[in-house]
Amino acid sequence: MTHSLHREGTIDSLERDYALFIYPARGFNYKGCAPKVRRLVEIVYQAGPVNMIATTLRHNLYSGVRPEEVLDSIKEGSRVFSVFNNREGIKEALKGFKAADEGISIVVSGLIDRVREIALEIGLDPHTINISLGVHGGTDRLPPPDIRQFTTMCGHGMVSPLLVRDVIRRINSGKISSWDGSLVLAKPCACGIYNPHRSAELLEELTPLYTVARR
Amino acid sequence: MPVIDQEKCIGCRSCQTICTVDAIHFKDKKCKIDPELCTECYVCFRMKICHEGAIETQDLAGFYKQFQHVLSDPVETHGVTGVTGRGTEEVKTNDVSGRVKKGEVGLSIDMGRPGMGVYLRDAEKVAMACAKAGFKLAPQEETPLAALMPDLNTGKLIDECLNYRLLSVIVEGRCEEEKIKDVLKALMKVQHEIDTVFSLGLISRVDPDGHCKALEYLDELGIPQPHRGKVNPGLGKPLSTA
Numbered sequence: 001m002t003h004s005l006h007r008e009g010t011i012d013s014l015e016r017d018y019a020l021f022i023y024p025a026r027g028f029n030y031k032g033c034a035p036k037v038r039r040l041v042e043i044v045y046q047a048g049p050v051n052m053i054a055t056t057l058r059h060n061l062y063s064g065v066r067p068e069e070v071l072d073s074i075k076e077g078s079r080v081f082s083v084f085n086n087r088e089g090i091k092e093a094l095k096g097f098k099a100a101d102e103g104i105s106i107v108v109s110g111l112i113d114r115v116r117e118i119a120l121e122i123g124l125d126p127h128t129i130n131i132s133l134g135v136h137g138g139t140d141r142l143p144p145p146d147i148r149q150f151t152t153m154c155g156h157g158m159v160s161p162l163l164v165r166d167v168i169r170r171i172n173s174g175k176i177s178s179w180d181g182s183l184v185l186a187k188p189c190a191c192g193i194y195n196p197h198r199s200a201e202l203l204e205e206l207t208p209l210y211t212v213a214r215r
Numbered sequence: 216m217p218v219i220d221q222e223k224c225i226g227c228r229s230c231q232t233i234c235t236v237d238a239i240h241f242k243d244k245k246c247k248i249d250p251e252l253c254t255e256c257y258v259c260f261r262m263k264i265c266h267e268g269a270i271e272t273q274d275l276a277g278f279y280k281q282f283q284h285v286l287s288d289p290v291e292t293h294g295v296t297g298v299t300g301r302g303t304e305e306v307k308t309n310d311v312s313g314r315v316k317k318g319e320v321g322l323s324i325d326m327g328r329p330g331m332g333v334y335l336r337d338a339e340k341v342a343m344a345c346a347k348a349g350f351k352l353a354p355q356e357e358t359p360l361a362a363l364m365p366d367l368n369t370g371k372l373i374d375e376c377l378n379y380r381l382l383s384v385i386v387e388g389r390c391e392e393e394k395i396k397d398v399l400k401a402l403m404k405v406q407h408e409i410d411t412v413f414s415l416g417l418i419s420r421v422d423p424d425g426h427c428k429a430l431e432y433l434d435e436l437g438i439p440q441p442h443r444g445k446v447n448p449g450l451g452k453p454l455s456t457a
């Protein structure tokens with residue numbers, strides 16, 4: 001599962017986009033992990049994520065789940081995914097995790113230099129890294145890069161390019177705001193790592209460049 | 216699989232915007248799902264997009280149909296690996312599990328992503344090209360695709376599955392650091408032989424000085440230098456001897 005790895009966009013925009021995962025390892029530390037994961041989730045809440053989901057739920061914070069439901073749903077083997085729109089938030093969470101020392105795997109997905117910088121600042125030695133080497137093959141058939149900035153925020157591809165265009169059209173014709181449009185796009189993402197703040201920013205920038213034509 | 220009840224459909228076309236791979240077509244004032252293109256991701260169904268209740272699901276007939284759905288719909292849990300999404304933990308738990316060891320490099324070749332979909336015949340081409348170049352494909356306990364791969368040494372898939380289309384599937388495995396250049400070379404060649412795209416992730420243990428040998432080859436192979444990645448900061452307690 002590499003659903004957060006290949007987010008696209010400018011460096012400037014990606015500076016405000018970090019996905020964070022709490023990940024018990026199957027066959028190693030599932031047993032008894034639920035209270036540990038719950039404590040880690042409390043730390044995440046205090047650091048101010050902009051979206052979140054537990055794998056026990058099928059919906060994220062923008063598709064009808066309340067924060068306390070995430071906490072209540074955690075059981076043995078639950079993994080929790082979240083996203084932050086600033087460097088300080090992710091640093092705060094990692095600091096809290098380090099102090100809690102629960103021994104559960106954590107992964108941060110974002111600009112490599114930025115994440116390593118944060119790790120250094122709080123005295124963590126990264127263990128493994130998975131780096132994105134881009135998209136290959138018939139790339140000429142992909143939707144344009146500006147649309148992919150949205151669709152790749154749900155790495156599983158649940159946010160369709162046509163939905164992005166539809167939302168842009170609805171904003172342009174005055175039916176919804178950029179924020180509400182962003183929430184429409186966040187809904188299908190079943191992993192809770194769609195960043196609605198970054199998406200609203202991108203919609204603000206992009207909508208003037210598009211017409212209201214249907215397809 | 217999802218189907219549209221033609222009696223109930225009023226042809227409003229709302230469902231078309233939500234379909235992840237543009238598999239819903241409008242014809243004779245109604246929408247229909249093209250079974251050839253549909254990846255069974257169930258987004259149209261789960262999002263309750265149709266106000267007329269015209270989108271329904273039918274039983275998934277047989278193993279391959281179910282495989283297609285489980286891999287395309289991230290809320291499903293894969294039966295063998297027990298993991299949601301496309302069913303693999305890859306390096307997210309590497310600090311605990313030690314799956315990728317020092318001196319090894321892993322690859323996660325995310326076929327069909329972003330948003331294009333992939334026929335398993337194209338996943339086979341990529342797996343076979345990598346295996347031939349010395350890549351050790353991951354076994355069933357680690358990654359779902361291996362369930363369709365009777366011989367991990369060749370990467371050949373079971374013939375019956377080849378024409379199924381998934382939203383995405385990962386070809387995954389690892390090799391010794393010295394072999395990675397050959398594997399990446401093979402990938403840069405096979406990319407021209409497939410009818411889709413893949414997003415490429417390279418997995419490596421972190422050197423104290425931040426060095427990763429594989430990065431030295433990228434310029435030569437025409438692969439852009441990376442700026443995004445997923446870092447496992449080592450907060451998990453090692454429970455493997457690797």
Ligand code: SF4
Binds near residue numbers: 223226227
């Ligand atoms: S949303 Fe429902 S009624 Fe509208 S076109 Fe699709 S299936 Fe038909």
Ligand code: SF4
Binds near residue numbers: 259260
């Ligand atoms: S299941 Fe997925 S691919 Fe098939 S019609 Fe629905 S949204 Fe499209």
